Structures are given as structure tokens and as C-alpha cells.
Amino acid sequence: MATTTCACQAGVGEAEAEAALIARLDELLADYIGKPGGLIPALQLTQKLIGYLPDEAMRRISELFDKPYSEVTGVVTFYSFFSTQPRGKCLVRVCLGTACYVRGGKEVLEAIKKHLAIEVGQTTADRNFSLEVGRCFGACGLAPVIMVNDDVHQRVKPARVGELLKAYAAADEAAQAEVA
Amino acid sequence: MIEVTLNGEKTTVPAGTTILEAARGLGIRIPTLCHLEGKPPLGACRVCLVEVEGARTLMAACATVLAPNMVVKTHSGRVRAARRQVVQLLLSEHDGDCQVCDRNEDCELRELAHELGIERVPYEGVRAKAARDESTPALIRDNAKCIKCRRCVTVCGEMQGVGALFPQGRGFDTVIGPAFTQDLDGVACVQCGQCAAVCPVGAITERSHIDEVWKAIEDPTKVVVVQTAPAIRAALGECFDYEPGTLVTGKMVTALRRLGFDGVFDTNFTADLTIMEEGTELLLRLKKALVEKEPVALPMFTSCSPGWIKFAEYYYPQYLPNLSSCKSPQQMFGAVAKTYYAQKIGCKPENMVVVSVMPCTAKKFEAQRPEMNSSGVQDVDYVLTTRELGRMIDQAGIEFRNLPDGQMDDPLGLSSGAADIFANTGGVMEAALRTVYELISGRELPVKNLHLTAVAGLDGVKEATLKLENLLPEWAFLEGVEVKVAVAHGLSNARKVLEALKRGEAPYHFVEVMTCPGGCIGGGGQPRFTDDSVRLKRIAAIYAEDEGKTLRKSHENEQIKKIYQDFLKTPGSHTSHELLHTKYAGRAKV
Known part of the structure; x- marks a missing residue:
């Protein structure tokens, strides 16, 4: 077999970091374990820490919460917020709730798909952006709305999405330059 | 109020x-x-x-x-109209295959549609994606028929504490199934079939062995023998519109003979054999613990229920040494039929086909476990559920209700009342104690009518204590010992006992576990629909069968004495170990 250099050296480090986090889930999720209704916030926190919900994390959570694995995956597959695939650094979520939909949310979504060259549920090749749709972020008065990570952007115009997203990519590059 | x-x-x-x-x-x-x-x-x-x-x-x-x-x-009219619409909507999604569906006879959705007077389905619904799961030996799932009622989720999760099934996804695309909608063999399913017992439609059914059994019966080169589990005689009648709890032992025997089986035998015979082997094993373990002071796995757990065995292998591998090494009566029968009986009639094991009729789907899994071939070939070839036997009787044009009573064949057809009660929760325990107590004391088990009522009935976990006094000299080391026993049925109740054991709070010597609520009479292969009132009626019928016999203790069964005399020598002998005992190994939960 030909030896190839791994294309994602960064990925190896990520895998290690991921494994380390999963190993610590019992302490990280201590506030939720054994409490009624604790499963969903625990999954949210896990996803926030790891970036997505790897299989090992869900199995560990199933053990920690003494719930069948099928129930954990049932909850994860029920909520569109949860992802079992690695995500980009920026999660772009386009609201397609009723208000946003009638005020052009769909056009905004098309523009973002075109700009990032990905479909809903996918991540860009540079792992910078993932794209998802949401059903109402509770900001109907500002429709159409998109969220990039925790930032809410209001009255988004399809023609301006490129500019909006470029700012995130630039901010990320700047942050990386600082680290380097 | x-x-x-x-x-x-x-x-x-x-x-x-x-x-x-x-x-x-x-x-x-x-x-x-x-x-x-x-x-x-x-x-x-x-x-x-x-x-x-x-x-x-x-x-x-x-x-x-x-x-x-x-x-x-x-x-009211408004209610009936609404119900009709709800059922029409369910039918619009339900890819029922109704004319040829396994549940054609007892589909609750079809019955309800009929009752509500639905003559057509006005909605052209999108159908669920067909995804047949034939990955396991015992159960077949068909997502296209699923109406997402979640009964299976309730029994698998709450009653059995297994949780193999749960709704995956959301809305119309929801699939009731294992994690990420994978096949059942990818998860820790114990094959108990309680999901198939409660499914209102044909979305989960047993894997049928009917065709294979017909083929064997019609093959002139094969000697085909059948064994029937104790729980069948108290439930088979329901397939022919008898009240639940009607004993149909005699008619069942005649029906089996008319189907063409060459030998009509009784799993009860090997239930008696199980008592001899398991009782001896219990006494040996107690002796080791009390006299030889050697480390020994106590409490000992019964091992008749294959769903329970698989459950222990997945979830409590640390307690596998506590399981009795005895095979289940089904597997003991297969091993004995293809050796002892085959030799008697001059038949090679490979020319004999052993068919079981079981109240159980997990028995289909158990029969094909790789270690279950003590005769040199697979000991039990095919397993029919009670429901499948009912259908075969129909297929043969046998008018069950008009059949005369028949008698089981010798030598594997004679059994005691102790074997009958294997069908009920608490029954294996009672049967074992009837023999063990008498063996060590020389006296009958000192309870009314030989019934250990403390461990009978539908409570989830039951306990009893039996003080051993005035024992025979060779068992004097047990003098004064208070034997503590427990009985659990339904795997979530078994889990309670095991968790107590983990915490050091289960001071038992002997524990009976049956996978299904009520015991085998409530098995996943029994006629539908089984609720507690049906369970109680079948339980009562089984006790009546026991009480109607003069032979009520396993060790008094003359054919059991004979098989030891002629073939096995003594309980726990080398031959016994080769044919009647087995080992377990932990399973990864995958």
C-alpha cells in the first residue's frame, strides 16, 4: 500500500481532543445526569463542546443517563439542531418559519447555498461553514432572519449574503493569524 | 370518588x-x-x-x-365520524399488503376499519418507505406497515428494559426502530417478541418456519418428531375461538399426529429432566459454599428462558457464572431426541428432524445458537410459535374443535405436573423445590397442595423463604439453612433483582427469571391479544393441568428414572454434561 500523507493533519488533533472530551463527559455533564429532562441540555452542551455529536459521545451519554441508545439517537434525530456530522466553524442557520418564509427566507437560503456551494446539511470543504435551516428563531418581527453561530442577522437580503459571510471568514483568518 | x-x-x-x-x-x-x-x-x-x-x-x-x-x-355521531377519519388517515399511509399479510386474521387496524364501516380510503397518502428487516432469526420488521403507535417501544423499553426500539427522526419520516434505523441484529435485542405480541398490525411478526416444517413432514427420508412446550396447551385453543385458559392438551396431541409428525412428544418431559439437573446443580453449589467453603456463584439463576439468557449476556455478563449451566427444556429435548431416542428407534441424528412448538420467538434464536448441536447436528431444527401451529392446523383442514383427545407418545411424552407449571411465572421455582426439598428431607414440600403461592401470580418480583429442617443424614450440612428464593418475570423486573444483587442487597440462593410477563404463558409467540386477564386465565389453566395429574413431581416420573438408568446414569453425569448443559459468553452491546 502506498504511504500517503494524511490530508488532514489538523484532523488528528481534533480526533484526540474529541476523545479527551468524551472521556470527561461524566464530569462535564454532572449537572444533568440523573435529573429529569437532563438529556437534551446534556446533548446540547456536548455538541457545543465537540462541535457535533459523535457516536461514541452518544453511547457514553446513553450509559451516563441510563437510557437506551435508541432513545438517545431518537432525541438526536428528532431535533434538527443536533448534528451527528462534524460541522464547520460557522454554523449558518436560515429561518424558514412562516414569517421568514413569506418575507423571502427561501431566496436568502438559495443565495447562501450558491455562495457557499453546498446544500442544506453540508459543510464547506474548508470546514468553515455548515448550512442548516431552522423553523423560527423567535424573531419574526425581523424577518427574514439567519443565525451565524450565536449572532442573529435581521432583514437579510439575498444580494448581501456574500458580504455577510465573508466577514466571518475574515474574522476567523484574523484570529488564526493572531494565534500563529 | x-x-x-x-x-x-x-x-x-x-x-x-x-x-x-x-x-x-x-x-x-x-x-x-x-x-x-x-x-x-x-x-x-x-x-x-x-x-x-x-x-x-x-x-x-x-x-x-x-x-x-x-x-x-x-x-356519538361526531365521535364516530372523527374516528373514521383518523382510521382513514392511518390507512392512507399504511402499506398493508392486507390480502397476504401475516396479520390478516387478527389485525386490529383492519378490524377497526371494518367496525367503523370504512368502505374506501378517500385520501391518496404518501406511503412510508418499505424497509423489511429480516436480519434476526426470530423477528421480521416491516416499516411500511407500521402505524407508529409505539406499543412496541413501550414493551421493549419499559416492560423489558431493553430499549432496542424507539422512534427515530421526526414527523412523517419517523421510523420506529433501532438507533439510526439500523437493522435489529445491529443492536442488543433479546428476540423475546413482546413487540410482535402487542403490534396492532403486521409491522413486527415472527419469522415463520411453517414451510420448512411441512417440507420435513413430507420428506419420506426424515423422522420428524415434535415437542410442545407446557404453555401451548393453555393457549392454542384461542386460535380456535376457545376462551383463554381452556386446556386443549388432548386435541393438540391429536392435531399434531394428524399433521403427520412421526412422534408427538412433550417438552414437559425435558422440563422434568431440567429439574433433576438444575436441582442437583443447586445442591452442589450450596454444598460448595457451605461445606467446602469454596467460592461459588450464588444465587443461581434459572436458564430456561432464552430471552433472559441473551439479556444477561448483553447487560450483565458479570453474572453469567450465576446462570444454571442447564440448557432449556427445548434444547435438552433436541439433544435427547437425537441421541437417546434416535438410538432407540435406530435413526441417525441427521435423519431426524426435531420441531418445537413454543410460546416464544426467542426459542427460534436459541435453536440456532452455534453451541446447540450436542447430537452432532443442530439439536432443534425448527421452532413454531403457538400462532404458527394454529395456522398449520388450519392449513391441514383439521377441524380442531371436533378432534378427539390423544395421548403423547412414549418415551418422551410422559411428564409430571411440576413440568406443566414451567409455563407460569414461579413455576420452575416451585417445580424445583418440590423435588429438591423431598430429595434432602425425604418429605414432601410442606406447602398446601404443593403450591408455593408466595412466588405465584403477577407481582413483578416475588420472594419466599424455606427453612430446611430434619434433613436426611447425607444432607445434614443444610440443616437449619433458610433458603431464600426470588422470582422475576419481565426483564425490567429481572433488572431490579440484578441491580439489588450488585448493591449487595439480594441475599438469595436461587432466582427464577422468565423473560415475558406472566411467564411463558404470556410469551411473544402466543395468540394475540394477551393482557393480564388472559395471563391469569392461562396461569389458572396450567395449575389445573398440574393438579389433575397424580404424577406431580419430576423425580417420580418413571420415564425420567428410565433415561437415567439406561442412558444418562446420574444427574450431573458426564453424559448429562455433554448433552444437557451449556456455557454462556458475554455479548458486546454493539
């Missing part, structure tokens, strides 16, 4: 009663496709809608608790 009015009739019910429960108490049947007695309401199927005076919408009877002075109409 509160006063309410149901269909114009004033009645009082305890506070907290749901409309569905109150109606049942008054003899009003509100249809439901998702509710299971004793379980929290799901409100999933929407078929139990009723009209509550003053309420804006119709309410789900299963999930609505009666309030004082509530006025409810359960079958």
Missing part, C-alpha cells in the same frame, strides 16, 4: 380515572391502537377520541382524566 356521566349514565369513579378506564368499567369499549393497560397513556393513535361536554375539541380517552361532573359521549 367523583361523579361523572358517560353516555347518559351517571356513575362514580375514583379521582384520577381516565375516560378509557371508566368506560371499560361500564362495559363500554372505546377502541385504541396504542394504549397498553397499566402503562402511561401515549395518545399516539388518536382513535380513542371522545366528546367531552364543554370542550372545544374531541379528547383522547386514554389520556384524559375525568373531572367531577364531566359529561362524556364515547360513541
Whole structure:
């Protein structure tokens, strides 16, 4: 077999970091374990820490919460917020709730798909952006709305999405330059 | 108590009663496709809608608790119209294959559609994606037929504590199945078939062996023998419209003979054999612990129920040494039939076909476990559920209700009442103690009518203590010992015992576990629908079968004495170990 250099050296480090986090889930999720209704916030926190919900994390959570694995995956597959695939650094979520939909949310979504060259549920090749749709972020008065990570952007115009997203990519590059 | 009015009739019910429960108490049947007695309401199927005076919408009877002075109409025109629409919507998604569906006879959805007078389905619904799962030996799942009622989720999760099934995904795309909708063989399913027993439609059924059995019967080169589990005789009648709890042992024997089996035998025979082997094993373990002071795995757990075995292998591998090494009566029968009996009639094991009739789907899994071939070939070839046997009898044009009574064949057909009660929760324990106590004391088990009532009945975990006194000299080391036993049925109850054991709070010597609620009489392969009232009737029938025999203790069975004399020598002998005992190994939960 030909030896190839791994294309994602960064990925190896990520895998290690991921494994380390999963190993610590019992302490990280201590506030939720054994409490009624604790499963969903625990999954949210896990996803926030790891970036997505790897299989090992869900199995560990199933053990920690003494719930069948099928129930954990049932909850994860029920909520569109949860992802079992690695995500980009920026999660772009386009609201397609009723208000946003009638005020052009769909056009905004098309523009973002075109700009990032990905479909809903996918991540860009540079792992910078993932794209998802949401059903109402509770900001109907500002429709159409998109969220990039925790930032809410209001009255988004399809023609301006490129500019909006470029700012995130630039901010990320700047942050990386600082680290380097 | 509160006063309410149901269909114009004033009645009082305890506070907290749901409309569905109150109606049942008054003899009003509100249809439901998702509710299971004793379980929290799901409100999933929407078929139990009723009209509550003053309420804006119709309410789900299963999930609505009666309030004082509530006025409810359960079958008004508005209710019937709504129910009809709900069922029409269910039918619009249901890819039922109805003419050839396994549940053609007892499909609850079809029956309800008929009852509601639905003659056509006006909606052209999108059908669920067909995804047949034939990955396991015992069960077949068909997602296209699933109506997402979640009964299977309730029994798998709450009753059995397994949780192999759960709704995956959301909305129309929801699939009731294992994690990420993978196949059943990818998860820790114990194959108990309780899901198939409660499914209102044909979405989960047993894997049928009917065709294979016909083929064997019609093959002139094969000697085909059949064994019937104790629980069949108290339930098979339900396939022919007898009341639950009607004993049909004699008719069953005649039907099996007319189907063409060359030998009609009884799993009860090897249930008696199990008692000899398992009782001896228990006494040996106690001796090791008390006299030789050697480390020994106690309590000992019974090992007759293959769902329980698989459960222990997945979830409690640390307690596998506690399981009795005895094979189940089904597997003992296969091993004995293809050696002892085959030699008697001059038949090679490979020319003999052993068919089991079991109340159980997990037995289909057990029969094909790789270690179950002590005769050199697979010991038990095919396993039919009670339901499948009922269908075969129909296929043969046998009018079951008009059959004369028949007798089981010798030598594997004679059994004691102790073997009969293997079908009931608490029965294996009682049968074992009838023999063990008498063996060590020379006296009968000192309980009324030989029944250990403390471990009978439908409580989840039952306990009893038996003080051993005035024993025979060779068993003097047990003098004064208080034998503590426990009985659990339903795997979530078994889990309770095992967790107590982990915490050091289970000081038992001997524990009986049966996978299914009520024991084998409530098995996943029994006629549908099994609720507690049916379980109690079948249990009573089994006790009646036991009490009707003069032979009520395994060690008094003459054919058992003979097989030891001629073939096995003594319980726990080398031959016994080769044929009747086995080993277990932990399974990864995958």
C-alpha cells in the first residue's frame, strides 16, 4: 500500500481532543445526569463542546443517563439542531418559519447555498461553514432572519449574503493569524 | 370518588380515572391502537377520541382524566365520524399488503376499519418507505406497515428494559426502530417478541418456519418428531375461538399426529429432566459454599428462558457464572431426541428432524445458537410459535374443535405436573423445590397442595423463604439453612433483582427469571391479544393441568428414572454434561 500523507493533519488533533472530551463527559455533564429532562441540555452542551455529536459521545451519554441508545439517537434525530456530522466553524442557520418564509427566507437560503456551494446539511470543504435551516428563531418581527453561530442577522437580503459571510471568514483568518 | 356521566349514565369513579378506564368499567369499549393497560397513556393513535361536554375539541380517552361532573359521549355521531377519519388517515399511509399479510386474521387496524364501516380510503397518502428487516432469526420488521403507535417501544423499553426500539427522526419520516434505523441484529435485542405480541398490525411478526416444517413432514427420508412446550396447551385453543385458559392438551396431541409428525412428544418431559439437573446443580453449589467453603456463584439463576439468557449476556455478563449451566427444556429435548431416542428407534441424528412448538420467538434464536448441536447436528431444527401451529392446523383442514383427545407418545411424552407449571411465572421455582426439598428431607414440600403461592401470580418480583429442617443424614450440612428464593418475570423486573444483587442487597440462593410477563404463558409467540386477564386465565389453566395429574413431581416420573438408568446414569453425569448443559459468553452491546 502506498504511504500517503494524511490530508488532514489538523484532523488528528481534533480526533484526540474529541476523545479527551468524551472521556470527561461524566464530569462535564454532572449537572444533568440523573435529573429529569437532563438529556437534551446534556446533548446540547456536548455538541457545543465537540462541535457535533459523535457516536461514541452518544453511547457514553446513553450509559451516563441510563437510557437506551435508541432513545438517545431518537432525541438526536428528532431535533434538527443536533448534528451527528462534524460541522464547520460557522454554523449558518436560515429561518424558514412562516414569517421568514413569506418575507423571502427561501431566496436568502438559495443565495447562501450558491455562495457557499453546498446544500442544506453540508459543510464547506474548508470546514468553515455548515448550512442548516431552522423553523423560527423567535424573531419574526425581523424577518427574514439567519443565525451565524450565536449572532442573529435581521432583514437579510439575498444580494448581501456574500458580504455577510465573508466577514466571518475574515474574522476567523484574523484570529488564526493572531494565534500563529 | 367523583361523579361523572358517560353516555347518559351517571356513575362514580375514583379521582384520577381516565375516560378509557371508566368506560371499560361500564362495559363500554372505546377502541385504541396504542394504549397498553397499566402503562402511561401515549395518545399516539388518536382513535380513542371522545366528546367531552364543554370542550372545544374531541379528547383522547386514554389520556384524559375525568373531572367531577364531566359529561362524556364515547360513541356519538361526531365521535364516530372523527374516528373514521383518523382510521382513514392511518390507512392512507399504511402499506398493508392486507390480502397476504401475516396479520390478516387478527389485525386490529383492519378490524377497526371494518367496525367503523370504512368502505374506501378517500385520501391518496404518501406511503412510508418499505424497509423489511429480516436480519434476526426470530423477528421480521416491516416499516411500511407500521402505524407508529409505539406499543412496541413501550414493551421493549419499559416492560423489558431493553430499549432496542424507539422512534427515530421526526414527523412523517419517523421510523420506529433501532438507533439510526439500523437493522435489529445491529443492536442488543433479546428476540423475546413482546413487540410482535402487542403490534396492532403486521409491522413486527415472527419469522415463520411453517414451510420448512411441512417440507420435513413430507420428506419420506426424515423422522420428524415434535415437542410442545407446557404453555401451548393453555393457549392454542384461542386460535380456535376457545376462551383463554381452556386446556386443549388432548386435541393438540391429536392435531399434531394428524399433521403427520412421526412422534408427538412433550417438552414437559425435558422440563422434568431440567429439574433433576438444575436441582442437583443447586445442591452442589450450596454444598460448595457451605461445606467446602469454596467460592461459588450464588444465587443461581434459572436458564430456561432464552430471552433472559441473551439479556444477561448483553447487560450483565458479570453474572453469567450465576446462570444454571442447564440448557432449556427445548434444547435438552433436541439433544435427547437425537441421541437417546434416535438410538432407540435406530435413526441417525441427521435423519431426524426435531420441531418445537413454543410460546416464544426467542426459542427460534436459541435453536440456532452455534453451541446447540450436542447430537452432532443442530439439536432443534425448527421452532413454531403457538400462532404458527394454529395456522398449520388450519392449513391441514383439521377441524380442531371436533378432534378427539390423544395421548403423547412414549418415551418422551410422559411428564409430571411440576413440568406443566414451567409455563407460569414461579413455576420452575416451585417445580424445583418440590423435588429438591423431598430429595434432602425425604418429605414432601410442606406447602398446601404443593403450591408455593408466595412466588405465584403477577407481582413483578416475588420472594419466599424455606427453612430446611430434619434433613436426611447425607444432607445434614443444610440443616437449619433458610433458603431464600426470588422470582422475576419481565426483564425490567429481572433488572431490579440484578441491580439489588450488585448493591449487595439480594441475599438469595436461587432466582427464577422468565423473560415475558406472566411467564411463558404470556410469551411473544402466543395468540394475540394477551393482557393480564388472559395471563391469569392461562396461569389458572396450567395449575389445573398440574393438579389433575397424580404424577406431580419430576423425580417420580418413571420415564425420567428410565433415561437415567439406561442412558444418562446420574444427574450431573458426564453424559448429562455433554448433552444437557451449556456455557454462556458475554455479548458486546454493539
